[in-house]
Amino acid sequence: MKSFVLTMQFQHIMLFFTALIGLSTCNRVYVHPFTLLTYNKSECEKIQSEDQGAEKMFFPTAIESNNVEEKYLRLQTIPEPCHFGIIENYLTSLISVLSFRAVAEWWKLQKTDSVLLPYTDFYRTMVSLYLGSSGNTSISLHKFLGFPQPSSSTNCTSKLNGLKVMSNLKKIDNCLYSKDSNINALRTAFMFVSPNVPMSEKFVHGLTQTADNFYVRAVDFKDSAKAVKSINEFLNSKLPVNTESGLTSIDVTSNFMYISHVQFKGKVPQSFLIPNHQPFWTEPSKSVMVPMISVSGIFQFIEDTKKNQFIIKISLSDTDFLLLVQPINGNTLENIESSMQWETYGTWVNGLITRYRYVNLSLPKLKIERSYNSQDILPSLNVPELLGKNADFSKMSKKPIKVGKVINMVDFELEESGAVPNGENDVPEIKEEPVEIKFNRPFILALCEGTTKSLLLLGRVVHPTDVI
Template sequence: MNLVADFLCLLACLTLVTCDRVYVHPFNLFSFNESDCEKLEKLVQEGKTVVPVSIESQTTPEYEGGMNDNELEAPSLSTWGEKERSYLSDLVYVLGMRFYSALQEAQRGQNVLLSPTSLYSSLVSFYLGASNQTALDLQSLLGFVPPSGNPDCTSTAVGSNFLSSLRTIERLVKSGDEELLFSKTLSLFCAPGIALFQLFMEHLLPSADAFNARAVDFANPGEAVKQINAFVEAKGEGQSEALLADMDPSAQLLFAVDTRLAANVKQAFLLKEPQEFWVDSDTKVLVPMLSITGTFRYQTDASGAFSAVEVPLSRTALLVLLQPVGGSDLEHLESQESLQTSAWLQHLAPREIKLKLPALTLEDSSDLQELLADMKMPALLGKGADFSKISNDSLTVGKVINKAFFKLASDGTDQPEDPAAQKEDGMYLDVTLNRPFLFAVFEKQSRAMLFLGRVVNPLHED
């Protein structure tokens, strides 16, 4: 079957997903038994709670502690079969593309960056705290139907398995070469005096490199925004920009995830002079450009509308670049081929390539509440949602922020003699990304999509 047919088939699948299509694949990710349910039910009935300390506290509370990655066993997907890996990565991919489509409309003509794994795990976190219809609605959006049985046990057991599996994927990326740095920070902010269930907190604690839970007086939104931004900046040692611009004073819970990846590409060198990058047919800018020559997996689609090249970032992460060719434009690519997994990872074949692409520093932030509203699901995490497994208090969830940061740079390699000049003409294929393009970063084993981005102007960080 050719690529065009593949694209049409998957577009039909995505259309079905938009209409609340769900998958039925109870693999190991769903494995739990009645004894597990009994243990979970007992913990829920005990109802131990934690009241987060004030954001102004200078001490680290005990509930924010726990094992770091150095104390954990080496991450492994060896217990997963190929179907399990493919299943989870497909769920992440499909939902990530739905969110990308919403951002694409909201940020036309701008750079876009998001982390599909982070967005998915954020929703799984709320699934862990959800009950009744809210749990069922989140389950549908996440794309799976777990085994029948006690629904409270199901959301807790299945949700914790999914969260653990996603974290294993992220830790695999962290275990790669030193040239790649990956980190994830999860922060919860709640109104003073709100008691959060300890079981919920314990599920979230290992899902990120750093976990923070603090109390903030949301009734004074201006001061709350200042306090939260200062807290996040201090915890991130100045790496992260302001988290919030405003907030709803009626909110009682704010959820924020900051996912960051910086890669120094092996054997890539920075060209001595900035190169032209065409933002559109009439506008060009001069940007720092990287060059790397080697054997990379590559394809041009059957219709000649786009090309894709896969570049290893480390032993554990792959960068895939999609750019329009043959007179096609990015908007056409986004509306069709970019929605297809085959465009990213299938039909690629080794090719000797001389690749030039911009050095990148991108940072973007999205609010899941806004994205869900754009997707016609404003009530999913809204005021009527049931999160009785997060707290006995009837919580109003405010913003659910997902920040993503991606940096692509040289590993410091000096510019070598042109290796292409040492070979016969035509031995190397020249691929230059000098106009708007798409990119994605995948974890190598699971093929889970960690980052997805659109580059319209490399000089703009967001």
């Protein structure tokens, strides 16, 4: 995997092109997007005055407590119109670079399993930890997130304002998660801390922007088996589906855990379920019988004989769409993955713009649940001690915070819409024979937002019903 040099190269490229656009339209001085995410003078003065006062703390409610008033649930607001400005575009580029590096590491660690990582949610989790960090840990997370280093360690106005980043990630979410009735999406976040650890109200309030629902609870980490049972039961009581967290153990020396869950359930328009289960070849000589979806129509589609792969775009709503990539002609999924870079997705999307074909498509009905502990890949990303025992998270609490697992969960479902396969659906007249495409063996899956071309999920499907 490429190092942080890749991130900086991308920022320099983006800076160059943005500057060109600015110069071509006006004579105003170009302002780097990063400076729009730092503290201004008045914010710095407020921080300094707050530092002189007492930080408000509270002890989270015990996880066993019932009928708790959820003080830290995110306030429901009227969604703002979807708009990507210079800051949102800048953040999206950083999200793409860092999250692709994470996906590539999970591909290596789980070579024979399905992998599906929520792009923006992984990045948001790391920003959440940045909000609670101080000292060298804050500097390390700042760099890990892809931002330029502050001009001075003592200059407040050159430092990243994590709350501004969170606010703009919320704007990005407003664009990425479709409000279409064909789509069901929900983000839920959980923070678990030891009973004797007081938490900063300011820090916790900052995290309420991270999800549709946010919960903070106290758990006794010293009894690992009991803590695992309590946390799993709590997750299942708050999540919209009975999801397996993959949590089987807890580091008894830790006193903090963060879990984020993304649910995405979509339907393929004008599709129906094939009556009988069909074979899906998980390996060249091994198959499983799975429910398959059928749909026919005009699709953006490429049969790339040079790289030996199929690429097809499947619209799920007015905005969200899937990109499916499957190896052909003896090519393997491993070959495609090993040649991918963060720019590959953009190449796929741009290459499909003028490629339309009538396709008879069949693909598996999907139910994929995955759970990822970020601690597992940090060594491979050259930051093994980023969240280690010596990390400084003094903005979270007055007591030392020992971060345990930092988990991103995803629950992805793809279903048929229930269209009747009797020829009643409107289809355009065509002059060429339809292409028959079957996604009946492992493939790359990318869930995308159409207006901004941003990624929501990226990974591989090895088994259509890959539940932990």
